[in-house]
Amino acid sequence: MKELWTTMASLMGVLAFAQTLLHTVIPPELRFAVLKLFQRLFNCFSSYCYYEITEIDGVNTNELYNAVQLYLSSSASAAGATSDRLSLTRGLNSSVITFGLANNDRLSDVFNGVSVVWEHIVTPRQSQTFSWRPLPEEKRGFTLRINRRDKQPGVLENYLDFITQKADEIKRKNQDRLLYTNSRGGCLDSRGHPWESVPFKHPSTFETLAMDPVKKAEIMSDLRDFADGQAFYKRTGRAWKRGYLLYGPPGTGKSSMIAAMANYLGYDIYDLELTEVNTNSELRKLLMKTSSKSIIVIEDIDCSINLTNRNKNNTNVSDMRSGPSGPVAPGDPEHNGSNNSMTLSGLLNFTDGLWSCCGSERIFVFTTNHIEKLDPALLRSGRMDMHIFMSYCSFPSLKILLKNYLGCDADDIGKEVLGDLAAVIDEAEMTPADVSEVLIKNRRDNDRAVKELLALLKKKMVDRRLRTVGEMEEVAEEEEKRALDSPKEVGGAATGGGGDDVEVDYKIGGEDEEDNGII
Numbered sequence: 001m002k003e004l005w006t007t008m009a010s011l012m013g014v015l016a017f018a019q020t021l022l023h024t025v026i027p028p029e030l031r032f033a034v035l036k037l038f039q040r041l042f043n044c045f046s047s048y049c050y051y052e053i054t055e056i057d058g059v060n061t062n063e064l065y066n067a068v069q070l071y072l073s074s075s076a077s078a079a080g081a082t083s084d085r086l087s088l089t090r091g092l093n094s095s096v097i098t099f100g101l102a103n104n105d106r107l108s109d110v111f112n113g114v115s116v117v118w119e120h121i122v123t124p125r126q127s128q129t130f131s132w133r134p135l136p137e138e139k140r141g142f143t144l145r146i147n148r149r150d151k152q153p154g155v156l157e158n159y160l161d162f163i164t165q166k167a168d169e170i171k172r173k174n175q176d177r178l179l180y181t182n183s184r185g186g187c188l189d190s191r192g193h194p195w196e197s198v199p200f201k202h203p204s205t206f207e208t209l210a211m212d213p214v215k216k217a218e219i220m221s222d223l224r225d226f227a228d229g230q231a232f233y234k235r236t237g238r239a240w241k242r243g244y245l246l247y248g249p250p251g252t253g254k255s256s257m258i259a260a261m262a263n264y265l266g267y268d269i270y271d272l273e274l275t276e277v278n279t280n281s282e283l284r285k286l287l288m289k290t291s292s293k294s295i296i297v298i299e300d301i302d303c304s305i306n307l308t309n310r311n312k313n314n315t316n317v318s319d320m321r322s323g324p325s326g327p328v329a330p331g332d333p334e335h336n337g338s339n340n341s342m343t344l345s346g347l348l349n350f351t352d353g354l355w356s357c358c359g360s361e362r363i364f365v366f367t368t369n370h371i372e373k374l375d376p377a378l379l380r381s382g383r384m385d386m387h388i389f390m391s392y393c394s395f396p397s398l399k400i401l402l403k404n405y406l407g408c409d410a411d412d413i414g415k416e417v418l419g420d421l422a423a424v425i426d427e428a429e430m431t432p433a434d435v436s437e438v439l440i441k442n443r444r445d446n447d448r449a450v451k452e453l454l455a456l457l458k459k460k461m462v463d464r465r466l467r468t469v470g471e472m473e474e475v476a477e478e479e480e481k482r483a484l485d486s487p488k489e490v491g492g493a494a495t496g497g498g499g500d501d502v503e504v505d506y507k508i509g510g511e512d513e514e515d516n517g518i519i
């Protein structure tokens with residue numbers, strides 16, 4: 001045994017000596033050429049093709065390297081359970097940890113039925129070549145191995161395109177969303193930007209959103225189709241944007257829905273405060289400074305701008321600010337050539353006109369508690385593609401809230417109580433916000449929470465019934481009164497009253513649309 005070790009040590013010594021001799025006698029260029037020759041010979045007989053993607057391309061960062069790294073991070077995290085070693089990173093502005101291949105580790109992948117192997121190669125950098133910025137001490141790169149028989153034309157290009165697209169998605173998902181606001185009025189920041197941003201950390205998701213599951217699935221699928229629809233929008237010649245109108249009573253989850261949309265798609269939110277915008281051109285500038293993959297929100301649109309009465313004289317926001325008795329503009333600035341106030345027509349151009357297309361993949365969301373107050377032009381399809389009614393708490397929504405706040409499934413509550421809740425929930429007309437309040441307050445005691453909620457729902461239901469009876473009595477009284485007076489009024493109503501009303505309503509709608517040139 002001792003002899004064996006002695007022989008091994010001598011052999012190692014000879015090898016080390018030979019290597020030093022080789023390095024001294026043979027110049028590095030020749031060594032490199034010989035190595036290349038061997039590599040070529042090996043490649044000729046190998047059944048694989050190899051592609052190298054280095055981290056630094058010359059002196060520039062290779063974007064493809066970063067994309068591959070991100071793409072592989074999703075596969076690596078899946079393989080995490082089986083792999084012994086993975087590298088972990090967290091990027092700037094990100095709260096998410098990403099997995100990566102550790103040095104010289106391998107990972108297999110399959111794309112369109114083609115199996116490939118990625119290897120992460122890290123070697124010390126030999127010498128610092130001159131460059132305007134210091135290069136990292138290690139040379140990092142990925143080697144992609146593809147079987148020769150799978151090397152069909154276009155396969156590699158398609159695979160790399162797929163990787164780049166996936167990497168973009170992952171980057172967006174990992175990065176914190178931003179919430180922008182224009183609440184500084186027309187003031188610009190030091191970079192000349194009209195929007196101010198803060199990290200957006202709203203935890204609302206479609207999972208936690210209490211609404212009818214069928215409706216929810218429909219909205220999610222619509223959003224997904226939109227986000228994946230670049231080719232569709234290009235083919236059909238449509239601008240890549242979509243409008244959603246969320247309407248319903250306060251506290252039914254309109255803001256929560258917007259947050260869920262942003263979190264689902266990984267989009268930033270631009271919360272447009274219309275009352276801070278003075279002119280149409282200001283609005284246009286704001287639009288130009290929004291980025292793609294974003295949701296532009298105008299909350300409570302009925303309160304922001306006068307949208308009911310699109311008369312030429314009173315449609316601008318400044319009038320709204322001055323109150324009903326405030327100054328009346330001399331005419332619709334969109335039509336008299338002036339551009340010194342903000343009008344409904346300006347807003348419609350913002351969402352629908354040529355300027356709305358300066359960017360792509362953008363969603364417009366308007367919310368209102370009073371849809372009946374909105375101008376029909378705003379509701380027209382093409383402007384607001386989907387009208388989503390956020391309703392009072394229904395039974396399916398209640399089940400989601402019980403899960404959110406009490407952490408229990410409907411079955412855990414007991415059949416009898418569940419039946420009682422189901423019997424009263426619709427008629428009680430309670431908002432998800434009010435239901436949430438009761439559940440939050442009693443979240444440490446599930447039984448108490450459910451009992452208190454049931455009692456409140458019953459009370460609301462009774463109140464509503466009484467209100468309805470009261471209203472019916474009032475109507476009956478009025479009808480009775482009218483019946484008594486009817487011999488005098490029949491003539492008047494028949495000759496003008498009711499008929500005129502209908503005609504005027506109809507006319508106002510039609511004339512306004514044409515006069516303002518909006519539709």
Ligand SMILES: Nc1ncnc2c1ncn2[C@@H]1O[C@H](COP(=O)(O)OP(=O)(O)OP(=O)(O)O)[C@@H](O)[C@H]1O
Nearest residue numbers: 208209210249250251252253254255256432433436
């Ligand atoms: N559908 C819902 N699903 C889950 N939570 C909800 C829902 N609706 C309301 N809530 C809860 O109630 C609170 C208020 O809801 P939210 O602000 O989204 O309602 P809203 O309809 O936008 O109200 P408003 O019209 O007054 O702005 C939220 O913080 C959320 O916790």
